[in-house]
Amino acid sequence: MRVHQFSFAALAVAAGLTLTACQNGEGGAARGGPSSAATASTAPSASAPSVSGGGKSSAGTGSDGKGTAAANASTESGRAGKCRTADLEITAIDSTVGGDTDGTVAVRFKNRGGRDCTLSEYAGVDLKTSAGALSAQRTGEHPGPAVLKKGAAVSFGVTYPLNTTGGSGVRITGLVVTPPDETQSVTLTWPGAATLPVTEGPGSPIKVGPIGSAGQGG
Secondary structure (H helix, E strand, C coil), X not given: CHHHHHHHHHHHHHHHXXXXXXXXXXXXXXXXXXXXXXXXXXXXXXXXXXXXXXXXXXXXXXXXXXXXXXXXXXXXXXXXXXXXXXXXXEEEEECCCCCCCEEEEEEEEEECCCCCEEECCCCEEEEEECCEXXXXXXXXXXCCCEEECCCCEEEEEEEEEXXXXXXXXXXXXXXXXXXXXXXXXXXXXXXXXXXXXXCCXXXXXXXXXXXXXXXXXX
């Protein structure tokens, strides 16, 4: 009896395996479709916002519509390398609004390279003055990095105190801009007011906002 019982159990297991193999052979999805685990691992993850060339930025006022603020998240951010200085067209314009107590210069980056690239939050900004170089301090916002699409542009603001003292002040002779995570700088003609008021005490009166901040209080 023990021999017969073992034989019946073995036959039942073999029949079950045969039936399963037949079902797998008949179902196309089981034979060729990807597993749910593989689908999840290949799905792109959204990270950096994307700056595209379509439409004008809300920065508009004072920046001549040349700044494009960061938009929706891009699934291509993982493949975009950082923006190189050589691939950026860098310009600056005066965007001070009448009645403001501080002056504002909008610095614009346009991607003229052959690929999308990533900009982290802040560029380096230094003013050349008659009293020596003056580095801008970051305003402190942290919007995160942004992908700058090929052919697109984005701006950020540089604010400084206006010289209303009546004195000669400190003469500004140039603007030095270094793109985020780069060491190569570009020197531009300063488009803002000619002088700064003479100030005392630590810290810099020059402030730089994050990428995309022109016209948004940065």
